[in-house]
Amino acid sequence: MTLMKTRFVATLLAGSMLLGASGALAEVVLNRGNSGEPKSLDPAHISINIEGFIIRDMFEGLTINDASGKIVPGAAESWKVSDDGTVYTFKIRDNAKWSDGSPVTAEDFQFAMRRLENPKTAAEYANLLYPIKNAEKVNTGKLPVEELGVKVIDAKTLEITLERATPYFLQLMSHYTALPISKANYEKFGDAFVKPGNMVNNGAFKLESHVPNDKLVEVKNDQYWDAKNVKLDKVVFYPIEDDAAAVRRYEAGELDVVYNFSADQLKRLRSAYNSQVHVSPSLATYYYAFDTRQEPMSDVKVRRALSMAIDRDFLSSEIYSGAQLPLYSMVPPGMEGYEKPAVPDFASMSQIDREDKAVELMKEAGYGAGGKPLNLDIRYNTNSNHERVATAIADMWKTTFGAKVTLTNLDVASHYSYLKEGGKFSVARAGWAADYADPENFLALTLGDNTTFNYAHWKNPEFDALMKKSYDEKDQKLRMEEMHKAEQILVDAQPVAPLMNSADLWLVSDKVSGWADNAVNEHLSKYLSVSK
Incomplete structure (x- = not known):
């Protein structure tokens, strides 16, 4: 009995070890060549697409771009627009949470937009939200931030009043200037909220580590409202400005996706990789x-x-x-x-x-x-x-x-x-x-x-x-x-x-699924998967 029991326990332990090893081996990682080092990870202080690719993975706006580039609901599950097109009322998802488990609230969006328009923030892109009532006057110091036309109705309802009807306003709400930041987290860390260990995210991924000019690592955010449909466990961004180096790493299988390559390589790459070469008019x-x-x-x-x-x-x-x-x-x-x-x-x-x-x-x-x-x-x-x-x-x-x-x-x-x-x-x-x-x-x-x-x-x-x-x-x-x-x-x-x-030049491995070329050049990692 004792010998059989010992063998049974040993078998269980061995099985557990195999399962653990299998789980580790099954980690799904997307390696993205990103054509440069981000200046900042603060949504108020970024302005170019290579920063946007990272930030939109980690923070989610009221609206987002789907894989085809179309505007769809993001942190907001729905919205209503007044008859004159000047008042938008957004209903934030009940299950929208920050990566620390706290709820995403209307106040978080209000806080982030007020911070962006506050002249003390010196946000380079503050003018993008000028369609919001009083935004320009707030940003130029003529009115206090409390006068910005962003109102909290309740914890999950946000009302935004515009200066005038703006046909592209829902597109604006997907932009990184309109992304939320956790008010509670900012009050705790101040501008240092962007550092690994401090940052909390409401997007599909959260920041794990960042070594400038080496790599930035995002991991799946298990608190994300749509986490069950996120197929990647980890996304690693490599800031490679040298196009030739990026292509070499792609050809060596070290990168699954590369943004930008030297156009004089287009003919060779198409010959060698065919459908993996994407030239997308934008x-x-x-x-x-x-x-x-x-x-x-x-x-x-x-x-x-x-x-x-x-x-x-x-x-x-x-x-x-x-x-x-x-x-x-x-x-x-x-x-x-x-x-x-x-x-x-x-x-x-x-x-x-x-x-x-x-x-x-x-x-x-x-x-x-x-x-x-x-x-x-x-x-x-x-x-x-x-x-x-x-x-x-x-x-x-x-x-x-x-x-x-x-x-x-x-x-x-x-x-x-x-x-x-x-x-x-x-x-x-x-x-x-x-x-x-x-x-x-x-x-x-x-x-x-x-x-x-x-x-x-x-x-x-x-x-x-x-x-x-x-x-x-x-x-x-x-x-x-x-x-x-x-x-x-x-x-x-x-x-x-x-x-x-x-046109946007991309290399996308045939191991990557879910990729769709689009004119706005938005490719959220939440829509992608990698097969081994």
Whole structure:
């Protein structure tokens, strides 16, 4: 009996060990190459997509994008809209919880939005929520934060009042500026709430660890309201700015998903990996900004001449292998109701005629052959594609005008920080992907009072007036017409030179399921799974 009992216990122990080992082996991990280190993990202080990919995994807004990019309920299970479109009442899910088990409340959303608009926070993206009543006045210090049009009805009911009907408001509520943070947790840790060990999350994943410039690890949030449908146990983001290194790690099986790769590799990668290569047209614009605060960029003739001399067809076909399309408008094509975006008069010229006219304009401005020397510096964020574009444009300007062009590159976070903080430059590379599918999202970048994203520091009263009129216009068709007039002023003045309609380049392993290309380039890890 004793011997049999001993053998039985031993068998049980062995079985338990095997089960434990099996459980460990069964951990489902998604390894994502993320093209750069996030500047911050604070929703109030991020502004680029590689930060958004991480943040939206960990925090969930009232609305979210589904796998196809469509707006669907998130932390809010439903909402009602007033007849005039100015009051939204959101019902937050009863089972929405923070990762520490405490309930997600209407007050958490109110607290986060008040914090974002508080001028002391200095949130770079605060203007995005200006459609909310009094948001701009709060953000500019004219009203206290308590006057923001975000009202707690009860623990699970939030009412948001707008300045005017805003057709894209539900899209805004999925943006990281509208994400909640736990009021109780913030009161405990202050701005240090973003640190591993301090942070609590209401999204599908929670922060486990973060070693800057190495990796960031998220683990499944078992308190998430839809945790039963989340198939991943862990997501690891690797901030790899070197495109070639990212591709090598993908080909070695170390990465399951890679965002961005050098476009000159497109043909080879398609040949080798076929459907794993994703080129997804997006509502995004690749552009160069000219610093209009200083000569020679303060001269519209110089700006127009430089823009005209850029062969966009060459950039598209030779550098991006057709993965990006030539663009002359700031607003990318595909905006519902906007019809055809405005373009400058030189868009219809041949490249040869364009260059001839550019030389004339530059001569009129007093620069180039026989005039003042044209010394330029192109700034760009570290990326092989951006480097090749900058090198090509530098050669175009040298050939056309005899310009002396230098190149300056910084990592992505430093590059955009420099621009947003008002650093001086002559030419700077930038890109913008739609936060919501409306032309306003692109045109508002160059408003005179947009101190964060108006990298060109361009001010045009007529442009600003037309944009203001569009905000007050309730008729959608007339609103679009006002914005079209505003864009015409913008593209004629060329404080920014739109270059290409961007496409998003991804490598997605055939082990990954649930992936769907979409124009807003949103790919929440909660929809993905990995097979072994």
